[in-house]
Amino acid sequence: MARYDLLVKGGMLVLPYVGTVRADLATRDGRIAAIGADLDPADAAEVLDANARLVFPGAVDAHYHLGIYRSLAEDAAEETRSSLVGGATTVLSYFRTGQHYLNRTGAYADIFPEVLAAVDGRAYTDYGFHLAPMDTAQVGEVPTLVGEHGVSSFKYYMFYKGFNLSADSRDAKSFTMSDEYDLGHLYQIMEAVAAANGPDRRVSLSLHCEQSELMRLFIDRVRAAGDPQTLKAYSDARPPLTERVAIGEATTLAGATGCPVNLLHLSSADALDAARAARAALPGADIRAEVTLHHLCLSYDALTGLGGKVNPPIRTVADTEALWAGVLDGSVDWVASDHACCTEEHKGDALWPALPGFGGTALLYPLLISEGMHKRGLSPARIAELASANPARAYGLWGRKGNLVVGADADLAIVDPDLEREVTTDLLLSGQDHCPFEGRKVRGWPVATVVRGHVAYRDGAVTGEPQGMYVTR
Numbered sequence: 001m002a003r004y005d006l007l008v009k010g011g012m013l014v015l016p017y018v019g020t021v022r023a024d025l026a027t028r029d030g031r032i033a034a035i036g037a038d039l040d041p042a043d044a045a046e047v048l049d050a051n052a053r054l055v056f057p058g059a060v061d062a063h064y065h066l067g068i069y070r071s072l073a074e075d076a077a078e079e080t081r082s083s084l085v086g087g088a089t090t091v092l093s094y095f096r097t098g099q100h101y102l103n104r105t106g107a108y109a110d111i112f113p114e115v116l117a118a119v120d121g122r123a124y125t126d127y128g129f130h131l132a133p134m135d136t137a138q139v140g141e142v143p144t145l146v147g148e149h150g151v152s153s154f155k156y157y158m159f160y161k162g163f164n165l166s167a168d169s170r171d172a173k174s175f176t177m178s179d180e181y182d183l184g185h186l187y188q189i190m191e192a193v194a195a196a197n198g199p200d201r202r203v204s205l206s207l208h209c210e211q212s213e214l215m216r217l218f219i220d221r222v223r224a225a226g227d228p229q230t231l232k233a234y235s236d237a238r239p240p241l242t243e244r245v246a247i248g249e250a251t252t253l254a255g256a257t258g259c260p261v262n263l264l265h266l267s268s269a270d271a272l273d274a275a276r277a278a279r280a281a282l283p284g285a286d287i288r289a290e291v292t293l294h295h296l297c298l299s300y301d302a303l304t305g306l307g308g309k310v311n312p313p314i315r316t317v318a319d320t321e322a323l324w325a326g327v328l329d330g331s332v333d334w335v336a337s338d339h340a341c342c343t344e345e346h347k348g349d350a351l352w353p354a355l356p357g358f359g360g361t362a363l364l365y366p367l368l369i370s371e372g373m374h375k376r377g378l379s380p381a382r383i384a385e386l387a388s389a390n391p392a393r394a395y396g397l398w399g400r401k402g403n404l405v406v407g408a409d410a411d412l413a414i415v416d417p418d419l420e421r422e423v424t425t426d427l428l429l430s431g432q433d434h435c436p437f438e439g440r441k442v443r444g445w446p447v448a449t450v451v452r453g454h455v456a457y458r459d460g461a462v463t464g465e466p467q468g469m470y471v472t473r
Contacts, residue, residue, distance in 0.1 A: 002045040004028050005453050009041060011050025011414060013404050014380045016057065016389035025055065027410035030452035035406060048448060048455065050414050056384050057404050058089025058411030058449065059364045062391035063264060063290060063336035066093040066127070068100050069346055069355060070431070072118035078431035079341050080124040080468060084457035085362035085429050087413025087446040090401050090471065091125050091339075092391070094155055094206075096132035098177045100165060105134065105177035108141045112149060116470060123468030124456055126411075128395070130155050130206055133189050135178040142192040150472020152203050152396035153262070154193055156186050158246045159210040159238075165311070167219060167238070168352035183249065190259035197260065202396060204260040204286070209246035209271070210238055210312055218242070229351045231300035235313040240270035243312060247271060251278035251287060260286035262394060265338055267295045267312040269322035276331055288333040288394055291323050293360045293367050296335065298436055306347045306354045308436040310338070324376060327386065334390040335368060337361040341432045358436055362428035365413055366421075367437075369444030373417070396473030410453035417444045429462065 004026035012020045013035070024039040025032060041047045061083060066075045083091055095115055097105040102114070108131060119127060132155040133139040145151040159167075160176050161183075169175065179185075189205060196203040215238055222228070222237040247263060254261045266272050266289055275289045298308060299317045308314050326332040340357030347354045364387055372378035372386075392402025400409050420443040421427065425435045449457040454467050 003043040004033055005045050006410070006450070006455070007039055007041055007044035007047045008050050008055060008412065008414065009039070009047055011053055011055035014054055014056045014384045016381055016384040016403055019379070019381050020054070025404065025412070027453035030410055032404065032406050032408050032410050035404070046455070048414070053447065054380055054415045054417055055404070056087060056365060056380070056413040056415055057388040057402055058413050058451065059087050059387040060090045060092065060391040060397060060401055061088040061337050061339065061361050061364055062092045062334060062395060063292065063338045064091040064093040064361065065338070065340035065357065066119065068340050068357070069342055072115060073122055074431065075341055076119040076122040077466065079339060079359065079361065080127065080466070081462055082359060082428050082430035083125050083361040084449040084462060085427070085446070087365035087415065087449055088361055089125050089411035089413070089449060089451045090127065090397065091361065092128045092130060092153070092395055094130045094132065096155070097134050097138070099175045108138055108145060112145070120470070122466055124462065124466045125451060125468045126471050127468055128471045128473055132156065134176050134181065136185070136188065139188050139192050142196055146196045146203055152201065152473040153206060154189060155206045155208070156189055157208040158250065159208065159212045159215055161212040163212055163215060166353055166355055167215065170216070183253070186250070187253055187257065190253055190257040194257050194259040202260055202394065204262055204394065206262040206264050207250045208264055208311070209243050209250055211242045211245040211249070214242045214245060229306070231303055231306070231308050231314055234309060234351060235300055235315055238313050240268035240315070243268060243271035244274040247274040247278060251282060251285065254287065255282040255285050262288045262290060264290050265292045265295060265312060266290065266323065268315050268319045272322060272326045272331060289326070289331060290334055290336055291327070291332050292336055292338045293363055294338070294436065296320055296323050296327070297367055297371055303436055306349065306351060307344070307358060307434045309347065309351070309354045309356050310358065311356045327372065328376060328378070332386070333394065335364070335386045336391065337364055341430060343433050359428065359430045359432045360437070362430065363423070363437060363442070365415060366442045366445050369415065369417055370442045374443055397471065400471070410450060412450040413446045414448040414450070415444060416447050419443070419445045419447065421445055
């Protein structure tokens with residue numbers, strides 16, 4: 001019987017917070033079993049020749065949406081398959097009650113087991129869920145969700161005080177199917193989340209920061225000015241000021257409650273500056289910042305049609321460069337995809353009813369390597385921190401995910417940093433039928449993705465059946 005299940009031979013291991021080292025890596029029973037200078041291929045049942053390529057820890061795509069516009073089961077099968085293309089081996093998906101997802105409300109004690117059952121056996125990556133307490137009763141479930149289900153992160157959507165997801169309706173209560181969804185509700189959530197923390201456990205609240213009262217004013221102004229059907233109009237209707245004000249509100253409450261918070265998908269220079277200001281004003285607070293691939297790499301001037309509608313909106317080139325500066329100076333903690341399979345039928349040809357979001361998980365490592373390493377000088381280790389280690393630390397996965405050490409899950413992305421491909425919808429292996437990144441030349445792609453020691457993707461194709469598992473955090 002072989003000593004190891006898999007031997008990755010001759011690669012450059014990328015170690016977060018450390019650097020790169022040439023070494024072999026062997027796995028057994030789904031975990032990293034050995035790292036050494038010259039491990040014997042005869043000891044392994046399977047050998048994967050890394051051939052001096054970069055071996056990253058599998059990415060932890062920490063912002064994801066399974067089942068928002070299609071069934072959970074369908075999305076789990078098709079979209080986690082797409083994650084493998086980008087080197088992601090764990091996805092953390094948001095879920096809430098209300099319209100979209102399961103289109104109903106109720107206790108998570110009843111609904112969350114149904115969510116887990118729908119995904120079970122269908123995911124190609126490991127997966128977890130962030131849950132949103134939409135009403136007061138669900139806030140009361142936070143201790144049970146943490147203690148019994150291993151859910152260590154929750155979410156509050158600040159613009160749901162006044163709008164639905166597409167921002168084409170102000171009937172927020174029928175959309176959320178909740179009681180009062182206001183700053184008082186946010187304060188209650190923060191109290192519950194703060195109380196769930198312990199010396200060895202970070203339980204956090206993730207925040208979508210856009211201020212709905214200001215959105216109302218700016219949306220009315222844009223629509224009164226002729227209602228242009230463009231992504232620029234959408235950005236003008238939800239301008240960066242709404243992010244800045246919402247971040248101020250949320251972090252003020254976080255400081256008052258002691259709740260660890262994650263500021264999601266910062267889309268603008270204003271939003272990043274507000275995050276920096278909050279950290280400076282509250283030096284004892286735990287405030288972490290996320291940006292997405294699309295806010296780093298897309299601008300509304302370069303896109304046509306409505307396929308790039310997303311919340312918060314795509315901004316300007318100046319905003320993308322400001323966000324890259326935050327990545328370079330350490331202000332940004334991690335990068336995620338905010339993946340949401342949203343077809344052309346969901347988009348349509350009218351701006352306001354068009355559903356927001358699109359897929360991007362297949363581009364997580366490729367864009368960070370192409371735009372970050374090759375164009376801006378990010379080190380491979382920093383890329384591993386942004387895509388894997390930092391989200392693993394933030395969301396209760398550190399020790400199992402996010403690093404290449406003996407005993408950790410054998411999650412790997414083996415990347416050819418010089419492989420150049422043009423992005424096409426078919427290349428991404430998603431159920432989505434369009435892609436805002438279509439036609440972009442990207443240099444640096446995974447040639448193999450390994451999930452807990454199983455080679456799940458190789459040379460552009462998925463291998464084998466789904467083997468992803470739910471991870472408690």
